[in-house]
Amino acid sequence: MKKRILSMLATGLVALSAHAAEKPNVVLMLADNLGYGDLSCYNGGSRGGITTPNIDQLASEGMRFTQFLCEPGCTPSRAGLLTGQYSIRSGMSLIIVPGASGGLQPDDVTLGTTMKSAGYNTTYVGKWHLGPEAQSQPQNQGFDQWLVGFKGTTDSVLYSESLKTAGAPDGLQKAAATYITEAKKPGEAAKVVQIYDREYRRQIESDIADAAVGYIKEQADKEDPFFLMVGWTRPHFPNDAHPDFVGKSNAGPYGDSIVELDARTGQVLDAIDEAGIKNNTIVIWLSDNGATVTGTVPAEVGGGSNGPFRGELGDGYEGSIRTAGMIRWPGKIAPSVNNEMVSVHDFLPTLANIVGEELPDDRPYDGFDQTDWLLGKQVKSNRQHLLTFVGDRLIAVRWNQFRIYPIEYHSSSTNPVLGGYLGTIRETAGMPRIYDINADPGELMDIAVSGNGWVLGIYSKLIKEYKATLKDHPNPPAPNMTKF
Structure with a gap:
């Protein structure tokens, strides 16, 4: 009898392991303020020395969206992505600025909590911008850990620098400083690792890439599938590129920043390939909104391109909310360029369906489940507005x-x-x-x-x-x- 019970338990564990293996890993990368016309796969290589071969290759291997829509700012788009709701439903329809409160709440249903409920190991790396308080941070929103993290927006390093230059009191400078944090366990408070200043601005993308690559290598042989979100910081101003990329684009700081973003993306894609998990990994690559064309530091005015569309980060025009987006799932999503409408809000219900997790029905969702469209089972997207x-x-x-x-x-x-x-x-x-x-x-x-x-x-x-x-x-x- 004892042997029979042990045999049944072993069989059950094998079945559970096999079931977990059937679920795809998911890697979602999010660029910061990248315009529709900034990548060479969108502009036909027309932007001088700015080339993006790694992102272009990803686009060619999956479905590239030419009508991917988001919200007109960092916080609003991230809120829409994580919750599947318009940002106004969570009180985040403006960018959260230094000193402001607000953000995700303990009862919010997010991509993190959904994937965690589906049996995924979950990690967030990089920029968050969904609330400064502990309850709003990744480690309390379904992610097992948060690496190379910072709460707010990269241009806060300019604010800190201006206070220092102006000789502001030390207390004010300290309060305004931006810090890199990390949380290694769910529920714990994020710990300060170092200050995020103009000097570290050059290093951060390298550290984000290294943390993402290390996590992929660590998880590749584990039984449970993993969900990795990567919040890149580029090409959000100030675009102080890593020394290895300065002058590589012949298009100024903004162009150098995009070249670095492409290279860091390549590091993550190479890690997936080298781990032998490419065929069972969904890779989603998006920008959070259109480029800032006018309201930047002087050296970067006009650096971003929103293609043929009017508008920029922060307004309601097409150039603000229509930007780059693509998804790759080998053997499942056919390589294509698709002009059907899809929005940042659609990824929560879509991924929930793919991983077999039912969303609670106690709240409205503004995202549409796009699974059948992505898998070629229907021609039209489920989104029309x-x-x-x-x-x-x-x-x-x-x-x-x-x-x-x-x-x-x-x-x-x-x-x-x-x-x-x-x-x-x-x-x-x-x-x-x-x-x-x-x-x-x-x-x-x-x-x-x-x-x-x-x-x-x-x-x-x-x-x-x-x-x-x-x-x-x-x-x-x-x-x-x-x-x-």
């Missing part, structure tokens, strides 16, 4: 090829060059603006009064459907940095 919020405002609605705006973004009243978050919002006279993004990618011709008023019926319907979800699930107060 996307709402875009900045702070407490609905600023754009996308439906099929139409972009509809209840307000207008303009350059700064004090500086006509600056756009994005540094621009201004102007009310319309009650009639939304409508553009056909297929015929007019630069959004130059408002077609609201040229026989396309019927689109406003769809616009009203989509807003009504969204507002209906708020009855049982009201949003927390949306952030606004200018109204108190």
